[in-house]
Amino acid sequence: MTAAETPFEPKIVAFCCRHCAYAAADLAGTSRLAYPPSLNIVELPCTGRVDVLELLRTFEDGVDGLLVAGCLPGRCHYLAGNLHARQRVDYAQRWLEDIGLEGERLRMINLSAAMGAQFAELATEMAETIKGLGPSPLGTRRAAGEIPSIGCAACGDPAPSLAESAHDRGDGR
Amino acid sequence: MIVAKQKPLSELTAMLDGYRNVLAVGCGTCVTVCFAGGVKEVGILASALRMARRLDGQPMSVAETTVQRQCEAEYIAPLAEGLDEFDAILSLGCGVGVQTLAERFPDKRVLPALDTTFMGLPTEQGVWEERCQGCGHCVLDITGGICPVSRCAKQLMNGPCGGSQGGMCEVDSDTPCAWQLIWERLDRQGLADRLLEIQPPRDWSTSRDGGPRRIVRDDLRLPPPEDV
Amino acid sequence: MMDQLLAPAPAAQAPAPARRFKSGSNLERMLAAGHFAVTGEIGPPKNHDADVIRRKAALLQGCVDAANITDNQTAVVRLSSIASGAILVGQGLEPVVQMTCRDRNRLAMQSDLLGAAALGIRNVLCLTGDHQSHGNHPGAKNVHDIDSIQMVRMVKEMRDEGLFQCGEEISGGGPPLLIGAAANPFADPFELRVHRLAKKVAAGANFIQTQLVFDMSRFREYMKRVVDLGLHEKVAILAGVGPLKSAGMARHMRDKVPGMVVPDGYVARMEAAVEGVAAEDKTARREAWRAEGIRICIEQIQELREIEGLRGVHIMAIEWEEAIRPIVEGAGLFPRPAPEA
Structure with a gap:
């Protein structure tokens, strides 16, 4: 198969809170629910740990899409970490637009630990969105x-x- | 503190057009605590600039560093080493920081990444408000600790003007009328009668109007070398 | 110590040869004679067409004792108030030149005051000025070197002591100007409004023109406090009135104009004025609104005349100068008496 024929498999990173989305991803796996194989899950103690700097650097590293997955509103183990994450995602989206990347490449979702099916569904939906947008125009991933x-x-x-x-x-x- | 905000990315990319290798310099004091030019903001801006320029097909290297205090020569002196390889310094300091860098490194292009806006304080997390304009002749003793020079859009000394309504300023209905605040404060302290005194015209020569200001403290200056 | 408008100044207080009038203006003489004064207002055009001023002046002539000329009102650039005032002088209608602290520092103000006096202008109204953000040059730098109260005192020191702000003497004496100031009884904080008036009086104001009065009960309360402090004896207060043009204007002034209080009753009357008039008949609606606006204005003047301490009215009918005459006539204030020489 030549490079031209290789189907675009978007490189997506998901920053997942350990109390909800990370467990939901786990549940999706044990329930044998399919979600995109190119999804790289990064476990966080809380999405409140996510900073704009990390969001941008992840894009600079060449990912095609980035999911931030936190607890349902009102269910954060640290009270408001997921709400802070939402504000930072919104702010980072404006940066992406200014830089010249589509804001849709970054998305925040909210889940509970029991929502394995929804996790698989939302991750698939994100992969479809990114497939529609195509690979990140920033090009290849930089060396570690x-x-x-x-x-x-x-x-x-x-x-x-x-x-x-x-x-x-x-x-x- | 000195409060600043970052310039729009589009303005910075236009300003940096043609440069290939830039050093972004943050400052660890005022602009760090107002989240405009500290370590993290330097990282975000540098990353954004690298990505924007890569997308424009004009890649630019942006190195990052943050000094403790950009407004004093001693703190920026160590930057001299290795500065040759950069075509420009992008300062995330306040206007004083930018100028300190430019004075210390006169052969280097030093560009401002921030719009330095005012001297003020955070009124809540994420909100800063102006409190002082450095007019050089403080009147807070007669205005109940509320500054009409920085907080009244017309810098009235005998306010409030006729546009004050519901405690708010005619310029912006989200801004409290400074003279309403002054009146309430003095009234609360039983000093409202003081507002009946006519305050005379100000001597603005202590302010910016007198030209760049300078303070000299002879007791602090170093003795001339020949005397040492 | 307060400047007495009516009583001749004691010799000890008059450095210049004693004169009966501060300025000798028509307005000053009308007030001195105890007449209920009427002033109007002219907004200069946004070009250099002197005929616009002349046409508007002709509409006011004979109906008012003096006409204010606005100074870049609402921070929109217009033909200069002093130049407009000079045109009025030439036409025989007495101007009250408005001057804001927004556009001039103390040098420009003093220079322009001398210039105004040289052109035959005898009344000046000292204003803070609307903020430039409301006008057509929102990026302009505002001046506010001095404020309106400091300006009143400055004009008084120029006139009565013959001194510039720096203390230097004005050779040949200061400009003979009757000093006016504005008052807004409807701005907040209400408690401070009378005190602010007192400061303007203490600074040397001879007459006061108020913001448009719609809220009669608040204005009565204000005037009661003014009378209690005896301010009405030290300064001539002219209440601001103005005809409403439409229900929309009434609503806009009620809801949007800072420092303005328009009771719902007037809005309702303006809305009722076009009941039964077909919505498509724009001319008929306009006429019905305007007739009601003039009626309300006349009633307001009649109510105001009953208020103790009030010495006249200032009718603001900007861009509707035709309304002045029917209002003055309807209020029984026409023809204007001839002041004593």
């Missing part, structure tokens, strides 16, 4: 280790040397 580490003089973390922070990020050179 190319994401710059940030030094912070403010909080006492050693700042990276300039030589280090000026390290080629894989862009342009």
Whole structure:
């Protein structure tokens, strides 16, 4: 099979809260419900852990789509982590639009641990959306280790040397 | 604190047109606590700029660093090492930070990533409001601790104007009328009579109108080298 | 210490040769004679067409004792108020030139006040000015070097002491200007409104023109406080009135204009005025509204004349100057008495 004939299998990352969506994904698996095989699940203690910086960096890394899956509104184990995540997803979507990527590549969903079927359904739906949009125009995934580490003089973390922070990020050179 | 907000990405990409290798420099003080130019915001903006430029077919490398205090030469001096490889510095500091960098590195293009907006405070999480314009002659003693220079759209000294209604300003119905606040505060303190005094015209020469201001403290200056 | 409008100033307080009038303006003489004063208002055009001013002036001539000329009203650029005032002087209609603190610093203000006096202008109304965000140059920088109360005092010091703000003497004496100021009894906080008026009086205001009065009960309450403080004896208060043009305008003023209170009763009367008039007949509706607007205005003036301490009315009929005459006539204030020389 040539490259042209290879069907586009979107690379999707799902940031899943361990209290709900992660368990729902597990349930979907044990219930033998199909969801896209290219879905990479990252377990989080709470979607409140998600930051705009991580959302953008994930796209910069070359994913085609990103799901943030948290608890149902009012059911967050930390009270409002899922609500904060929603605000950050909305904010990151505006960044994506400004950058020139479709905002639909990023989506927040809310589930309970019992909603395995819904998880499979929503993940499939997301894969269909991304298939419609096509691969991320940012191109190939960058090599691991190319994401710059940030030094912070403010909080006492050693700042990276300039030589280090000026390290080629894989862009342009 | 000094409160700033990031410029729109489109303005920054236009400003950075033609540059290939940029150093984004955050600041660990005011703009960190107002979430405009700290470590995280530098990371977000740098990532967004790299992606935007990659999509434009004009890839740009954006390195990231954050200094403790961009407005003092000592804190930015270490940036000198290795600066040669960058065509520009993108400062996420306030206007003072940008200028401190530009003064310290006069051969380097230093560009502002933020619009420095005011001196103020957070009134709730995610909301900042102006409280001071640095007019150089504080009148908070006579206005109940509420500043009419920064909080009245007309900088009245004998307010409120006729546009104050329901406690709100005529300019924006979400903004409280500063003079309503002043009156309430003084009334609460039993000092409302003070508002009957006519405040004379201000001497604006202590403000921006007098040109760039300078404060000299002889007791703090270093002795001339020949005396040491 | 307060400037007495009517009583001749004691010799000790008059540095210049004693004169009976501060400005000698028609308005000042009308008030001094104890007549119920009537002033009108002209909005200059957004171009340099002097004929617009002349046409509007002709409509007011004989109906008012003086006509205000607005100064970039609602922060929209218009033909200059002083230039318009000079045109009025030439036509024999006395102007009250409005000046805002928004567009001029103290240098420009003093210079323009001298210029106005040189052109024969004898009345000035000192205003803060609407914020530029409401106008057609929202990105403009506002000035507000001094505020309206400081401006009143500045004009008084120029006129009575012959001094510029810097303390320098004005050679040949200060400009003879009757000093007006605005008052809005309907803005908040209500308790402070009378005090603010008192400050304007203490600063040297000779006359006050109020914001449009629709809420009579609040205005009566305001005037009662004014009389209790004796302010009505120190300053001539002219109540602002203006004819409503339509039910829509009544609603807009009730709901949208900052610092304006329009009771529902007037809105209802304007709405009722077109009952039975076919919606398609735009001309008939317009006429019905306008007739009712003039009727309401006349009734308001009659009510106002009963209020203690009030010395006149200021009729604002911007872009409807034709309404002035029927209002003045209907209120029994026509013809205007000739003031003593």
